Amino acid sequence: MGIKRITVQGKDVSIIEKGNADYISLGDMARKFGDELLVYAWMRNRNTVEFLGIWERLNNPDFNPIEFDRVKKEAGLNSFTLSPKKWREATGAIGVISRAGRYGGGIFAHKDIAFEFAAWLSPEFKLYLIKEFQRLKEAEAERLKTGWDVQRALAKVNYRIHTDAIKEVLLPPRLGHAQIEAVYASEADLLNVALFGRTAAQWRQENPARQGNMRDYATVDQLVVLSNLESVNSVLIRQGLTQSQRLRQLNATAIAQMHSLLGLPAVRRLGTKEPEAKYTAGSNRKSKGSNSTPYQYFNYGESAIFRTVRRVHEN
Numbered sequence: 679m680g681i682k683r684i685t686v687q688g689k690d691v692s693i694i695e696k697g698n699a700d701y702i703s704l705g706d707m708a709r710k711f712g713d714e715l716l717v718y719a720w721m722r723n724r725n726t727v728e729f730l731g732i733w734e735r736l737n738n739p740d741f742n743p744i745e746f747d748r749v750k751k752e753a754g755l756n757s758f759t760l761s762p763k764k765w766r767e768a769t770g771a772i773g774v775i776s777r778a779g780r781y782g783g784g785i786f787a788h789k790d791i792a793f794e795f796a797a798w799l800s801p802e803f804k805l806y807l808i809k810e811f812q813r814l815k816e817a818e819a820e821r822l823k824t825g826w827d828v829q830r831a832l833a834k835v836n837y838r839i840h841t842d843a844i845k846e847v848l849l850p851p852r853l854g855h856a857q858i859e860a861v862y863a864s865e866a867d868l869l870n871v872a873l874f875g876r877t878a879a880q881w882r883q884e885n886p887a888r889q890g891n892m893r894d895y896a897t898v899d900q901l902v903v904l905s906n907l908e909s910v911n912s913v914l915i916r917q918g919l920t921q922s923q924r925l926r927q928l929n930a931t932a933i934a935q936m937h938s939l940l941g942l943p944a945v946r947r948l949g950t951k952e953p954e955a956k957y958t959a960g961s962n963r964k965s966k967g968s969n970s971t972p973y974q975y976f977n978y979g980e981s982a983i984f985r986t987v988r989r990v991h992e993n
Contacts, residue, residue, distance in 0.1 A: 702786060
């Protein structure tokens, strides 16, 4: 878990990511107004316990409501104390965590809970915290967009190299404009199938309301692999490989590179029968027989791609 920091009213506040959610340091916030004991004082408050319980019920399917009721009954008593560790062990809570370590350690809470703690410390501090947190997320989104734009531009450059190879090797003399366009489209779809598991026409049929093409909706990782596939395909074209041979090599390359980029378990290549499990795009979860993943498996012996190319050369 990497550590990010924002400055709120002159105080550095650490943020970590856990389970794709942001957790903000309660200890850093507390030290602006005193010390970390403020966190324990806040947690022993009956209103806080009720709030934490509601949050866990909404966000944590493994939350133990029976133990929560016991904790809530004790809340408010002079002898009642509650620490993040005690709260987690008693109820299976996930909203407040303790992190060991001299640097970046301490008590962290999901942003929803952290904002509530900030309001308890100071309503003004809460507003500044939210403002700086939003500024951080906007900056992260802008960096992601910039990275996507760069990779899209790189993909276009490599596509020019790709089309030059098609022009030099695959286009016989005196082809008509429509025939030339069919060859270019066929090679573009070769890359689409190798990476996304579908042709441009298939994507348009599946997404009639979307503008542009499937590459406009690709992730940065997919665009990186697409750029590499265009370069690889230009080399394979010059080596004289048939389209079916290139498809298999490109698909194997796409799987290997996406495997490296996303850390997914190994998946099977084109031409295999009924894979045991497929991986849903954007997730590490297996789903039996799902077709929602860019890694789709087809036997393209007589695909639309190959039929188009054959017609072009027969004409």
